[in-house]
Amino acid sequence: MNSTDLTEFLAQHFSEAVTDVSAPRERRVFGTVTAEKLVDVVAALREWGMAEIGTITGLDSGSHFELIYHMYNNEGLLLNLKVFIPREEPRIPTVSHIYPGVFLYERELMDMFGIVVDGTPPGRRYPLPDDWPEGNYPLRKDWKGFPEEGVKQDG
Template identity: 25%
Template sequence: MNKKDYRKILVEKFADHIISQKIAHTNEFYLEVNPRIILEIITFIDQELNCPLISMFANDERILSDRFVLYYAFADRDQGVLLIIKTGIAPEDPTFTSIAVKIPGAAVYEREIKDLFGLIPQGHPDPKRLIFHSNWPKGIYPLRKDFNGQEKPPFDNQEMPFTQVMGDGVYEIPVGPVHAGIIEPGHFRFSVAGEPIINLEAQLYFVHKGIEKMCEGRSIEHCLYVAERISGDETFANSQAYCQAIEKIAQVTIPERAMYTRVIFGELERLTSHLGDLTGICTDVAYGFAASQFNMLRAWAYDLADELCGMRFLRSVNKLGGCRLDFVAGKEKRSWKV
C-alpha cells in the first residue's frame, strides 16, 4: 500500500472531520483532523492499517495559529511511508484525549507533553509527572514559547506519588538516585516479596538538560554542535539525524560519497556502542574475563575512529550538506594493527 492508498482510505472514512491534508517529501502524508475524533482515527490507523505509532510530540504554535498542536507519527516500514496526524488544542482548554489505553506506547509521550507543555491527557491511566521532580513548581512549562529559558524557576517541594504494594511479606526497597558508578542517576522503588519483584517504579530524567529550549533562536550551525554533544555514545547518530532533518527541509541532496561515508561512521559508532553494552552485561553478571575482552574490542574501535577523523567520539564529521572531509580516502586498504 502506498501513500496515495492511505490518503484515499483516510480521506474517505473521515471526510467530515478532516481540516487539511498534504503530501510532503514524497513519502510523508499529513492529515489535520478535528480533535474530537482523534482516538477513533488513531485506533483505525493502528489496528486496521497496521501502522505502528513511532512518535508523538507537541508544539507551541500560538504565534502562528493561536493554539498548541499535537502530532502523531505512524510508519509503514515496508513501504517507507509516514502518516502524520495533526490536531490543534485551544489555549483556553489545554486538554486532549489520551490514546494510551488503545496504544500503550503513547503513555510516556503524553506524560512528557503534560510536563513540558501543560497539556492534560484526559483518560490517561497514570498521568503523574515524568520529567519534573519534586523541586519543579507547578504551572511552569519550559517548552512553551513564553517561558524564559535564561531564568531559573523557584524551587518547590511537590509530593511525588508512588504505587505502594501492600500485603504480608511485601517490602519496598528504594535505590538511588545517587549511584556508585557514573551511570545516569535514577530513583527506583522495588516492591518485593522475597525474590520475586512485584512492582518497580522508576523516576528518571534527573539530568534533563532542556536542550530543545536551549536551541531556540540559535543558528542551524550552532544547533549542530549541540546535537553532537547530547550524548557521547550517539554523537554521530544525533548529528546525522539533525543534518538529515535540515537537508530534507532545504531539499538538499548530499554527494553520494558523503552518503557512503555516513554509513561507515554510523556503523562504526553502532559497533562501539554494542561492545560497550556487552561489556556492561558481562560486568553485571560478574563475568570479568568476557567483560575485559569486549572492553578491549571497544578500545580498538575507538582507536579506529580516532585514526579516521581525529576524534574518538566522531565529532565534527558531519556537516550540513555532507561530511567535513573525505575521511576514508586513502585508508580503505590500510592494514590496522591491534
C-alpha cells in the first residue's frame, strides 16, 4: 500500500465524507472527515489495513476544535485525518471499539479540552488528577490558569 492506493480508496468509498485529501509526499496523506462520518471512515480504514492510531492531536483554534487522528499501517504509510467540531458543544464519537487503545487519547481530549467523547469506556481521568476541578481545561485558549483552590500543588 502507498499514498496513491490510500487516496484512491478514500475517493472511491468516501468522496463526500472525506475532503481535502492530499499526499504532499510519499507515505503521507492528509484529509478531513465530518464528525458524523468519523466512525464509518475509521472502521473502513481499519479493515483496509490502517493498523493503528498512533495518537489524536487536539487543537483549539479559538472558534472551533480540530482533532487529528494519526493513523498508520505496518508499511509506514501515515494518514492524518482531521475533524472539526464546534466549540459551543464539542462532541465526537468514540472509535475505541475499533482501536481499543485509543481510549487514553480520547480521555486526554476530555480532560484537556472538555470535548465530550460519546461512548468512551468508563474509567479514571487521564492525564489530570481525579481531584482536578470540573470546567478547567488547560489546553483551551480561554483557560485562565491553574485554579487557586481544589488542586493540591506539589512543592
